[in-house]
Amino acid sequence: MNKDFLLFESELRNAFASADAQQGFVDALAGRLRTNSATAKSAHRPNMRLRPSWVVILSVIALLIASILFIGPDKVYAEFLKLLGYIPGIGIVDQAQSVRVLSEPVRVTRDGVVLSVNQALLTSSGTQIEYGVSGVPLSAYPRQEAIAGCMDQEYILLPDGTRISSHDPIPLDVDSVTFVVPCIFNTLPDTVPTDWRIPLTFIPLPSDTTVFPVQELTSSPMPSALATQEPISQTSAPFEFDKVVTTEDGYILIGWFRSHLAENQQLQVSGVQYLDSNKNVVRIDYPQDIDLSSSGMPLGMGDSIWAIQFKTSDVAFPLTIRYTGKIFTRVETAPLEFEFDAGLDPKPGQEWTINHDFTVAGSTFRLVSIRATDSGYSFQFESEPELEGVDIQVEGYQPVGGGGGPQTRSLDFETIPTGKLKLIFSNFYQFTKNETWEGTWQPDPLPALQPTSSSTSSTCVDVHNYAALPSLPDGLDGWMLLTQLDPERSLILQSMDGKEIKLAIPQTGRGSMSPDGTQIAYPDETGTVIVDIATGKTFTLPGSGGIDWSPDGKFIATVNTTAGYGIFLNALDGSSTRQLTNLGYEAIAGWSPDSSTLYYAIPDAGGKGFMLRAMDIKTGRSRDLFVLENSSGKGPFAAVSPDGAWVAYRAKDNSSLYLKGMDGSPARLLLDRPATAISGIVWEKDSHLIGVSLITPETSDGEIILVQFENCETYKLTGLHGELDGIYIP
Incomplete structure (x- = not known):
């Protein structure tokens, strides 16, 4: 007999033996049975006989229902939930089922396009296959919503040739299949390879797999065969906490937000805050491996389901969740x-x-x-x-x-x-009022660990020491190129002490400063404008996005995100323009010290971050270097140091900063979520100082810090605000 079933049966027996039926329940049940019995005597019954097999089945069902009623549905449901576990990277699984996973990721490259099957989860109820794609040029996708690309669905081929949906359960005796992707989703015909056939092999969930228990928080009893005598009251609480997972260093909390709007109202959420008992902002991650679509709970107008992850060391409990928003009423x-x-x-x-x-x-x-x-x-x-x-x-x-x-x-x-x-x-829906909703939660029992600084010897700045950072001392002269956000986007060249503005260009995008600090490049409708800081004279080059100067000052690389997609290399003297890539979403990360190699990052199909690539600008050949692990999915702002030894980049949470050796050595967490988000990362020319612009709850238009990464010496530039685009220190 199946071992998992025996364990489940043992759990049920223990549950059965530990509870007595409450007298009130017994009395109510007896009353209902007497009523039903009297009614049944007067009813006509047709002469029906059941087959012996049906008698056995119905007897088992009746015994199960009676047992559930006897011990209480809440307790049976609680015992069932003990079989749920959370596996990092996979999600919540039912441990009572046979669980299989992918033996190893499978990566296939065709014509520069990469398809990587990264994970698979197989149970008796279904299959989940997670894969990613990279290297698809923007030109392969429709430019107009009226035009649709390929929508063919993935499927699975079993060894005997049987075709099943990619979500159907795979028979237990089948360990190898072919995963078929007819086309890259929404791509146009004849633009990228089609008919991808990926061989996959599955293995039982390894015994050393980390599985964290899932605890039910809300009362979710199994359906009862007998209706209750009293109506169920509807709670007006805006937050319902459904499940919690206790991880190695904190919790994953799953729940619902219910705004309790009328049918003729709409909600526009304008802000979400997570605060501890000291009113400090709690650093939150959003686990991508939690499937929120399978909750089964009905959602009303303005309602939402959420999952958040946080560290115990970051919270003085209780945790407060605060939503703010605008309510609109239909006119x-x-x-x-x-x-x-x-x-x-x-x-x-x-x-x-x-x-x-x-x-x-x-x-x-x-x-x-x-x-x-x-x-x-x-x-x-x-x-x-x-x-x-x-x-x-x-x-x-x-x-x-x-x-x-x-x-x-x-x-x-x-x-x-x-x-x-x-x-x-x-x-039309008319603005009615602003509203705030709050809910609080804390674990039971409270953890012994109290909030402390999470900084280690390798982390320079975190949320605990950021506010106490000193201002930049006198004597360090230099200039910062900033994109100011308020009251309008403008590019300015400002002294580090904030007292002097040497150049201001209104209503433009983000710019770049030449290595010698004498020129600035910025985009406009005609291309990339080059302005001489001393004379104000300008000239224009093709291309207008992602501007980056070569160290020798001879070239500017730009990224075109419209027709003619990709990285273009422009000679400063206007003698040549070359297209180096064709994707349209490359993020230029910098140059080698000798100006022979251009670095850029693109999303990697493996799902672990952006891939850093190196291109020889003479041959046009690119090679993958390494994945910027845990890098931001929105954009890592990767910046290679001028000496070519380091790459700094924004983390997955968009508010931390990693520093990684260009030799591929493990990344170091340099900034540990000191603010809401990072908006810019720039090196100074000697590769010792990193300038970072940060968005904070107090300063939405950006604060600037300078970090000496070797010794963690860090200063705030209190007179400057905006997104950091360049640094020049004579």
């Missing part, structure tokens, strides 16, 4: 109409200034402008008080896609509407 009003003439041949980028006002339940709704796009139109509007949820239709035309934000909407069509068009506005 009962007739649709609004507006006509405008788009002409017979509207061009992408063409814009009409409208500034037409409507009145909606006392609010002023202004249609500010309409702009033609490649496949439709975008609409900008304003409202006071604020309106949300606005639907826009073009009468007589069915959109195939669209989007928008708080004050914008866009519509895409197979064929762009032309001529005189009637716009219909409906579904």
Whole structure:
């Protein structure tokens, strides 16, 4: 007999033996049985006979139900939950089932495109296969929402040729299959390889696998065969804590947020905070291996399910979760109409200034402008008080896609509407009030470990010592290139003490400073503008994104994210422009000291971070160096030191910084989440100081620090704010 079943049976027997039925339950049950018996005597019963096999089955079911009722459904459910465990990287599994995993990751490369099957989880109820793709150029994807790429689903081929869904259970006697990916999702025909066939081998879950217990927190009893006499009351608490996993250094907490909105209301969440009893912000991670879609709990308007992970050492319990948001209430009003003439041949980028006002339940709704796009139109509007949820239709035309934000909407069509068009506005929700919701949780029993500084000998700055960092002392002269965010995006060259601004360029993107500190490059509509700091003279080169100077000052590398995707190399004298790559999402990380090698990072198919690549600019050949482990999925801001010895990059949590040797040695945690997020990482030319711009709860437009990584000497540049783009110290 199956060992797991025997263990489960033993658990149930222990549960059965340890509880007596409560007298109130017995009395209520007896009353119901008497009532049911009296009713049953007067009912006509047809003459039916069951087969012996059905008699046995129903007897077992009846015995099971009776046993559950006898010991209490809550306790049976609790015993069942003891079989659930959390496996890092895999998620929550039922340990009573046979669990199999991938024997090892499988990585296949075709024409520069990498497909990596990283994990698999096989149980008797289903299969989960996790894979990643990298190296697909942006040109392989549709540029318009009206055009769809390949949507064919993955599937599994068993050894006998049987085809099953990639989510179906795989028979226990099958250890090897072929995982088939017909196409890379949403890619256009004839752009990247198709018909990927990946051989996979599975093994039982290794006995030394770390499995953390899952504890149920909410009351979730198994369904009872007898209805309760009293209605179940609905709680008005905004937070429900469902499960908790105790890990090696902290907890994973799973729960629901319930806003309890009326049917005619909507919620716009504007902020989420996690605070401990000392009102300190708790550093939170969001585990990606927790499957929240299988919770089975109904969600109402504005509700959400969440999972958070944190360290015990970071929290003085209880933990407080605070949501803030805006509530909007539906306005009962007739649709609004507006006509405008788009002409017979509207061009992408063409814009009409409208500034037409409507009145909606006392609010002023202004249609500010309409702009033609490649496949439709975008609409900008304003409202006071604020309106949300606005639907826009073009009468007589069915959109195939669209989007928008708080004050914008866009519509895409197979064929762009032309001529005189009637716009219909409906579904208005009016701002009602700001609201705050809070919930608190703490483990039982409380852990003995109290919050302490998590800094080690290798970590220079964390949340505990950041506030006490000293200001930059007098005597260190130099300049910082910053992108200021408030009140508008502008590029400035400012002294380190903040007292002097040498150059200011309004309404531009992020820039870059030449190695000798004499020139600045920044993007505009025409390309990359080069400005001489001393004279103010400018000239323009092609390309306009991800600007990075070669150490010898002869070249600028840029990244094109539109037509003509990839990294382009421009000679400063204007003599040449070369395309080096073709992806369109490369992140330039720096150069080798001799200017012969360009470093850049792209997302890796293995799912562990960005891959750092090195390209010989003469031959155009790239090679993979190593994965920037635990790097940010949004963008690691990787920066190779001028001496070529180190690479600094933003961590997965977007607020920590790692320093890794270019020889591939393990990364060192240099900054351990001292702020909300990191927005820029720049080296000074001697490779001793790292400048970092940080977004903090107190300063959303950015604070600047300088870190001497060898001895952890760190200073705040209190007179500077913005995103850091460059450093020059004479």
